[in-house]
Amino acid sequence: MGAVALDPGQMSARLDLEMRDDARDGQGGIVAGFAAVASLWARIEPVALAEEERADAAVFTVTHRIWIRFREDLAAGMRFRKGGRIFTVRAFYDPDETGRYVVCRCVEERP
Template sequence: MNLTFLDPGQLTARLDVEGPEELPDGQGGVAAGWRLLRSLWAAIEPVSQGAYERASADGVAITHRIWAGFRSDIEAGMRFRKGVRVFAVKSVIDPDETGRFIVCRCEEESR
């Protein structure tokens, strides 16, 4: 097995991890929201970008790999936040299956 090498000194981005949360909407239903779970150090690596059209509006989808120390509680459907930037987690893998790091494939949400 090839071990993945990542210098821990490259984990320089402080990210907030947010999980989905249902909030009461005041009318007996719920509205989707986000709850801060924790903060962690990570490395953000841009991967690709592409243009799209959705409902007659142009947009850009930017994908990233976000590297962090191993955690078993981060999964697809969560998101990372760095200031006003938001990264939706699409998948999470342990690149060399040693329990040292995780790599999250994320898509940056445009505002």
Template sequence: MRSTFFDPGQMTARLNLEVPVETPDGQGGATTVFEERASAWALIEPVASAVAEEAGSEIFTRTHRIWLRWRTDVSIGMRLRKGARIFRIGATEDPDETRRYLICHCEEKLP
């Protein structure tokens, strides 16, 4: 496997890693809230944008490739936050299988 060259100095965005926590609502369901677990420096690369109609209004969605240093505690369903921006993690990968970096394929909904 060929090693991926990546300049870690490009990781200039400070992101918070958040995990979903479900709390029973007393009626058989659950309320999901997100709790911050860690902070990390990252590189955010926009990949694509799309527009969809939802409930009579346009919803803009942008996908991103977010590079982090390797972590074992990141999985699908978590999210990354930068201020008011929320990036939902849909998939993760180790680009060169050396456990140096982790790429999170994320989706961001825009108002």
């Protein structure tokens, strides 16, 4: 497989990378939360759209490919935030095995 030709200028979206940061609620449970790990430039590519009905409301799920510079600290379940939009990382891979970029397969849900 040859090297991926990606113009770094295509990474024009500023995203915050977040990881789970749960807090104890004082009663033996936890309060789910996220904490910012880094702010980075990325390329966002919409891939597919699915619609379903939940509790009599339509929910749209959009899958995306998000390209970022290579990071070793990525994990499934982390997420990207762009303003009010949330992209949950489902999987990720190095497209050409060179350690330059990572492509994240992400899901964004919208009510």
